[in-house]
Amino acid sequence: MMAGIPMYQASIATLTRSLKILDTILAKGAAHAEAHKIDPAVLIGSRLYPDMFALARQVQVATDTAKGCAARLAGVETPKFEDTETTFPELSARIAKTIDFLASVRPEQIDGSEHREIVLKLGKHAITFDGQAYLLNFVLPNFYFHVTTAYDILRHCGVEVGKMDFLGSLSA
Amino acid sequence: MMAGIPMYQASIATLTRSLKILDTILAKGAAHAEAHKIDPAVLIGSRLYPDMFALARQVQVATDTAKGCAARLAGVETPKFEDTETTFPELSARIAKTIDFLASVRPEQIDGSEHREIVLKLGKHAITFDGQAYLLNFVLPNFYFHVTTAYDILRHCGVEVGKMDFLGSLSA
Numbered sequence: 001m002m003a004g005i006p007m008y009q010a011s012i013a014t015l016t017r018s019l020k021i022l023d024t025i026l027a028k029g030a031a032h033a034e035a036h037k038i039d040p041a042v043l044i045g046s047r048l049y050p051d052m053f054a055l056a057r058q059v060q061v062a063t064d065t066a067k068g069c070a071a072r073l074a075g076v077e078t079p080k081f082e083d084t085e086t087t088f089p090e091l092s093a094r095i096a097k098t099i100d101f102l103a104s105v106r107p108e109q110i111d112g113s114e115h116r117e118i119v120l121k122l123g124k125h126a127i128t129f130d131g132q133a134y135l136l137n138f139v140l141p142n143f144y145f146h147v148t149t150a151y152d153i154l155r156h157c158g159v160e161v162g163k164m165d166f167l168g169s170l171s172a
Numbered sequence: 173m174m175a176g177i178p179m180y181q182a183s184i185a186t187l188t189r190s191l192k193i194l195d196t197i198l199a200k201g202a203a204h205a206e207a208h209k210i211d212p213a214v215l216i217g218s219r220l221y222p223d224m225f226a227l228a229r230q231v232q233v234a235t236d237t238a239k240g241c242a243a244r245l246a247g248v249e250t251p252k253f254e255d256t257e258t259t260f261p262e263l264s265a266r267i268a269k270t271i272d273f274l275a276s277v278r279p280e281q282i283d284g285s286e287h288r289e290i291v292l293k294l295g296k297h298a299i300t301f302d303g304q305a306y307l308l309n310f311v312l313p314n315f316y317f318h319v320t321t322a323y324d325i326l327r328h329c330g331v332e333v334g335k336m337d338f339l340g341s342l343s344a
Contacts, residue, residue, distance in 0.1 A: 003175075003176050003286065004175050004176025004177050004178050004179065004283075004286070005176050005177045005179065005182055005286060005304050005307075005308070006176050007176065007177065009304065009308065010177055010182065010308060013308075014308050014309075014312075017309065018313065048220070048324055048327060048328045049327050049328055049330070052327060111176075114175060114176070114177060120342075122342075127342045127343065129342070132177050132181065135177075136177070136181065136182060136185075136186050137186075137189065137339075137340070137342060138339065138342060140186075140312060140316070141190065141316060141338070141339060142339060144312070144313060144316035144317065144320060145316065145320045145323075145335075145338055148316060148317045148320035148321060148324070149320060149324055151317075152220055152320070152321055152324045155220060155221050155224060156220045156221055156328075158221070163317075166313070166317055167309075167310065167313060167314060168309070170292075170294075170299045170301070170309060170310060171299065
């Protein structure tokens, strides 16, 4: 009777779409730094509160969340990225590497993973989910949290990005 | 062979869960204001940049996105809320009203809406989606954007909220 949303569409396709948007937002940050003669490192190191993550780390965690999701749902090894990015081109390259990894996972590896057991280690804790709860209750909120906070940091620094940049193209 | 994620779980259940989390985060903001003898109106009116929305408006748009989603997917009228909230109890009441509306929509009104035509008016533009694209490309990013930015505003103001408050309970 009803098909539901394929896991691939709700995970890989959605994350890939938003990673491209994040890359575009960061490019506006880089352009803003250049136009206003701001050292890009200032934006990369900006944060909303002293014990919050700076911009670079927001991008690292967003991409980690995306590649961890693809790997766990597909049941393959998560690629390790060194967290060494300190420039806009390096952050863009990290996003591109993440998108490449997501593209290497095929729909047939992801679809049907709704009830696959997923174990997530968060600090000292290990949380066991099924694939659907992992995606809806952890991956998507956590991913959008870091993409939004990256946007909010740039916006707070005066970069001219707007809500439509965050939403991306909405036409079919 | 594969069932996919039921639309109700990806929309109503997910939005309701996160609205409760938003309410908890706001309660921490209210408690912080009281403990530190800050006028709550200062937090309610805080924003990350002069032309961004203040905290109250972030909560209004998050709840609008949630109730609009429930109404559009179910094919019922969206309840209109006046945007008059200026206190933490009023914002909490708005969230409660939104959760009540979401609870009034039954799974059988939502499941199967993946391919329902949804027309969204954004300013001068009308965008036509199917239910699945509306949910994945507009509702969830937009909703999490405003919940995250509400969190980021409070965090930026020094309220002791943390990532686990944002993610909520992750145990099954």
